[in-house]
Amino acid sequence: MITTLLTFDTLDSTNTEALKHARQGAAEGLCITARQQTAGRGRYGRTWVSAKDAGLYFSIILRPKLETQFLPLLTLMAGVAVHDMLQEYGLKPDIKWVNDILVNEKKISGILAETAECPAGLAVVVGVGVNLSSENFPQEIAGTATSIEELTGLKVAPQEAAGTLTKFLTYFYRKLAGPDRTAAIVDEWRKRSTYFSGKPVRVASGNETITGTTDGLEPNGALRIRRSDGRVTVIQAGDVERLRAEIAA
Numbered sequence: 703m704i705t706t707l708l709t710f711d712t713l714d715s716t717n718t719e720a721l722k723h724a725r726q727g728a729a730e731g732l733c734i735t736a737r738q739q740t741a742g743r744g745r746y747g748r749t750w751v752s753a754k755d756a757g758l759y760f761s762i763i764l765r766p767k768l769e770t771q772f773l774p775l776l777t778l779m780a781g782v783a784v785h786d787m788l789q790e791y792g793l794k795p796d797i798k799w800v801n802d803i804l805v806n807e808k809k810i811s812g813i814l815a816e817t818a819e820c821p822a823g824l825a826v827v828v829g830v831g832v833n834l835s836s837e838n839f840p841q842e843i844a845g846t847a848t849s850i851e852e853l854t855g856l857k858v859a860p861q862e863a864a865g866t867l868t869k870f871l872t873y874f875y876r877k878l879a880g881p882d883r884t885a886a887i888v889d890e891w892r893k894r895s896t897y898f899s900g901k902p903v904r905v906a907s908g909n910e911t912i913t914g915t916t917d918g919l920e921p922n923g924a925l926r927i928r929r930s931d932g933r934v935t936v937i938q939a940g941d942v943e944r945l946r947a948e949i950a951a
């Protein structure tokens with residue numbers, strides 16, 4: 703799947719650069735990395751801290767043959783790939799729906815998928831940020847974020863991390879195109895996330911805040927929340943926060 707890897711010293715955002723290439727007709731599998739981002743972003747326009755050589759800042763262009771309702775599975779697929787990449791460095795990660803990878807309940811990676819209409823058809827850019835070092839963390843995230851070096855003592859170079867990640871992205875993207883397609887990715891996610899079922903959570907979705915217990919995923923990757931009265935609410939997009947069990951009851 704990986705066709706070309708373009709590496710930059712500094713970019714505003716690898717996703718922005720990848721979207722530009724996608725609109726210009728770049729083939730599926732083009733990857734963009736940067737040593738530093740000046741305007742890295744996460745979901746809902748949040749900032750992704752992107753100090754020089756302190757993280758993997760990576761985006762890939764995909765042109766999936768998926769029905770529109772199943773495109774959110776690309777974020778889950780990338781989460782599974784990042785999870786297995788981190789295991790290569792001796793870590794025990796968890797995936798919090800929908801786009802955060804945690805170790806010891808601290809965020810080590812985030813994923814942002816964005817679409818672009820192109821002359822060649824729809825493209826999806828999947829951006830991945832992985833914290834390699836914690837030394838340049840700003841004070842406001844120092845207590846909630848972590849890195850490979852902080853947890854293991856390993857100094858992982860961005861190009862090494864990119865090579866490990868692309869190996870797993872290629873494998874799981876092929877699974878998404880295989881005979882089991884969507885069910886295969888949901889199952890791979892289930893096996894790697896404690897958030898799949900039975901996790902007390904609070905979800906901010908739009909103007910609504912929902913508390914309950916996670917109850918699996920829909921075929922398109924949406925999260926099911928079982929409320930205290932037994933009703934199930936399906937969340938297509940939102941922020942998930944883990945709760946103590948007595949709060950969710």
